[in-house]
Amino acid sequence: MSAPPVVRRYVLPPRLPADEENRLRKLFHEVDTDGDGAIDEHELRLILRDIGRYRGERALAATLRSADRKGHGMVELRELLQVPNARR
């Protein structure tokens, strides 16, 4: 008896409407103050304080974790664009 064929399913991540994506790209580059292509904890803390949404280090870490799909402690633009429904 032969093994059943392997069926692979690929699910494309949801995409934002083009105008929202452009707005998010612009905001991302404003927040990425050192221009390395990723938002780190320090940059996220600054922007959250700037917009009056900083709620302490635990909330900061939770926000970062919710968007950091690679688990490397930073959020890249690509990761951010894949989580349009993440809590803010």
Ligand SMILES: [Ca+2]
């Ligand atoms: Ca950066």
